[in-house]
Structure formats: structure tokens, C-alpha cells
Amino acid sequence: MSLRRALLLVVAALIATSAWPQGDAAFDARLQALEKELRCLVCQNQTLADSSAGLAEDLRREVRTLARSGKTDAEIKDFLVARYGDFVLYKPPVKATTWVLWFGPFALLAGGAIVWWVILRGRRGAGRGAAVAVDGLPRPDAMARARALLDDTPTR
Amino acid sequence: MKSLRLLLPLAVFLVIVGFLLAGLSRDPREVPSPLVGAPAPAFSLVQLHDPAKRSGTADMRGEVWLLNVWASWCVSCRVEHPLLVQLAQAKIVPVVGLNYKDKNEEGKAWLAQHGNPYRVSVVDSDGRVGIDWGVYGVPETFVVDKSGIVRYKQIGPLTVEALEKRILPLVRDLQKS
Numbered sequence: 001m002s003l004r005r006a007l008l009l010v011v012a013a014l015i016a017t018s019a020w021p022q023g024d025a026a027f028d029a030r031l032q033a034l035e036k037e038l039r040c041l042v043c044q045n046q047t048l049a050d051s052s053a054g055l056a057e058d059l060r061r062e063v064r065t066l067a068r069s070g071k072t073d074a075e076i077k078d079f080l081v082a083r084y085g086d087f088v089l090y091k092p093p094v095k096a097t098t099w100v101l102w103f104g105p106f107a108l109l110a111g112g113a114i115v116w117w118v119i120l121r122g123r124r125g126a127g128r129g130a131a132v133a134v135d136g137l138p139r140p141d142a143m144a145r146a147r148a149l150l151d152d153t154p155t156r
Numbered sequence: 157m158k159s160l161r162l163l164l165p166l167a168v169f170l171v172i173v174g175f176l177l178a179g180l181s182r183d184p185r186e187v188p189s190p191l192v193g194a195p196a197p198a199f200s201l202v203q204l205h206d207p208a209k210r211s212g213t214a215d216m217r218g219e220v221w222l223l224n225v226w227a228s229w230c231v232s233c234r235v236e237h238p239l240l241v242q243l244a245q246a247k248i249v250p251v252v253g254l255n256y257k258d259k260n261e262e263g264k265a266w267l268a269q270h271g272n273p274y275r276v277s278v279v280d281s282d283g284r285v286g287i288d289w290g291v292y293g294v295p296e297t298f299v300v301d302k303s304g305i306v307r308y309k310q311i312g313p314l315t316v317e318a319l320e321k322r323i324l325p326l327v328r329d330l331q332k333s
Contacts (some may be wrong), residue, residue, distance in 0.1 A: 041187060041292035041293075042292060042293065044184065054257065055224065055283070055292055056282075058283045058286075058287060059287065062287055064283075081190070082190060083190070083191070083287060083288060083289070084290050084291040084292065085187055085188060085189065085190040085290075086187075087187045087188075103267070109322070113287070
């Protein structure tokens with residue numbers, strides 16, 4: 001009885017290991033990486049890899065079939081973009097319609113830097129008429145005036 | 157000049173508010189299809205009511221037609237179905253049904269119960285043709301012109317408004333040309 005059980009275990013283990021052929025690890029890793037860059041259209045904030053929606057399963061199967069038939073990652077992405085549009089890509093491509101998206105933040109940053117610089121320069125200009133110079137030290141003429149005021153003598 | 161400079165931040169703010177408001181009124185679930193303006197993906201599939209026969213895009217050449225993606229398990233298909241039945245009765249435009257990831261018996265029973273507006277329904281049991289057409293939610297409806305170019309895609313159930321304002325005028329236009 002225990003021998004039969006042991007034999008059964010061995011057979012089960014053999015079946016279990018043969019169902020996962022070795023050497024496919026690299027292929028699976030590639031598919032995983034690819035599916036993480038693709039969007040599930042049903043649950044839009046999930047990747048194809050994470051989603052359990054029916055369509056996501058179908059698309060994973062499709063991606064797997066295409067990869068098996070020797071298609072490159074770029075070709076697989078093109079296949080999906082042709083059907084679902086750029087939206088399936090988590091990382092939108094750089095093209096004329098996405099320039100604002102890609103470069104807009106940098107343009108805003110540059111704009112902010114320019115405004116900052118202009119304001120700073122304005123302050124520096126205003127500093128010229130003030131009692132304290134840019135280096136933080138009181139200006140000589142302002143010092144003389146202050147001393148005259150403290151001595152309580154008419155300045156004229 | 158000084159007051160103009162003071163108004164600048166307000167102007168920038170208003171522009172941003174404008175963009176955000178425009179974004180609010182758009183449905184993020186409606187993904188524009190790259191298929192519109194492109195040739196309809198060809199298919200030839202088994203007919204739902206006669207598995208011995210096949211039907212496909214080639215049979216519809218020279219006609220303006222609609223492809224309606226439906227399934228018996230799809231709840232919103234019930235919502236749009238009466239409109240499709242009316243459309244079929246008016247005989248304005250032939251509708252081909254793509255029975256998407258459904259069981260044949262259930263699909264047939266559903267049509268028997270709710271009425272069959274389709275010239276023919278074809279079986280896409282594994283959703284392969286659906287992927288070719290960029291289907292990501294059922295129901296979806298496509299308008300295809302005489303030369304086999306997709307002209308319009310309706311995502312989600314048809315509405316009276318969509319039919320009267322967009323689909324039917326487009327169909328009439330395409331039928332004239």
C-alpha cells in the first residue's frame with residue numbers, strides 16, 4: 001500500500017515537472033516583461049500581466065502565440081496598436097501628437113525657471129535704491145545719513 | 157502694463173481649468189479606434205443558425221453594412237437590442253451579428269426570445285475575430301462602407317441619439333456614394 005502510494009507520488013511528480021518544460025524560463029520572462037508594458041483595455045489601469053479580465057486572457061494568449069511564431073516584441077506591439085490604438089501601450093510613443101505630453105513638463109519647468117530668474121533680477125534691481133546692498137552690508141551714504149539722524153543734527 | 161502682468165497667472169489658471177473641464181466631459185472608457193478609416197479586418201466564420209455555412213466580410217462587398225458585436229451574456233446588449241430590431245424592420249441597412257465568446261445554443265435562444273435583427277450572425281467563440289476588430293467591450297457596432305472601409309465605431313450600446321445623429325446619416329451618405 002505504501003509502496004503504491006510512493007509510486008503514485010513519483011509518477012505525479014514526473015507529470016508535474018514535465019508539464020513545465022525547462023528552458024522556457026527566458027521565454028516566459030520575456031512575455032512577462034512585454035505584458036507589463038501593455039494595457040488591459042477592460043480594466044484600464046491594469047497591465048495585461050496583472051489583469052484577470054477575459055479579454056486580457058485572450059490578449060495574453062494572442063501575445064504568446066505571436067511570440068511563439070517568432071515575432072519580435074516590436075512586431076507584437078504593432079499588432080496590438082493596429083487593433084486597439086496607442087492606448088494599449090503603457091508608454092506612449094513619441095510623435096507629433098504626443099509632444100505636449102512628453103515635453104510639456106520640461107517646457108513648464110523651463111518657463112518656471114525663466115519667471116524665477118526674471119523676479120530675482122527685478123529684486124536685485126530694486127536693491128540698488130535700498131539701504132542694504134546686495135552683499136548685505138549697509139551702503140556708506142546710508143550709514144552717514146543714519147549717523148546724522150542719531151546725532152540729531154539737521155542733515156541740510 | 158503692470159495690471160496685465162498681474163492678470164497673467166489668472167489667464168494661465170483659466171487655461172488649465174479649460175483643459176480639465178474638457179477632460180471631465182470625455183469618457184475615458186471610449187478608446188478611439190485606429191480601425192476607423194482603415195479596411196475592415198476580413199473574416200469568414202461559421203453561421204450561428206447553420207454551422208454548415210460560412211459568412212464573412214467578402215459577402216458584404218458593395219453594400220453599406222453594420223457589424224454588431226453581441227453575446228447572450230452581455231447585459232447592455234439587451235438595452236440596445238430593441239433598436240436593432242426596429243432598424244431591421246425599417247430595412248435601412250443590413251446588420252451582421254458577431255456572436256462574441258458565446259455558446260451557440262444560448263445565443264440562438266437569446267435571439268429567439270428577443271428577436272433576430274441580423275441578416276446573419278456568425279460565431280466568434282474564442283474572440284479571435286473580436287481582437288482583429290479591436291473589440292474590448294460588448295456591445296460594439298461598426299459601420300462599413302461599400303468598399304469595405306470601416307467608417308464609424310460605436311462603443312457600448314446603441315442609443316436613439318447615436319443612431320439618429322451619427323449612424324443613420326452616415327449610412328445614408330455612404331449608400332448614395
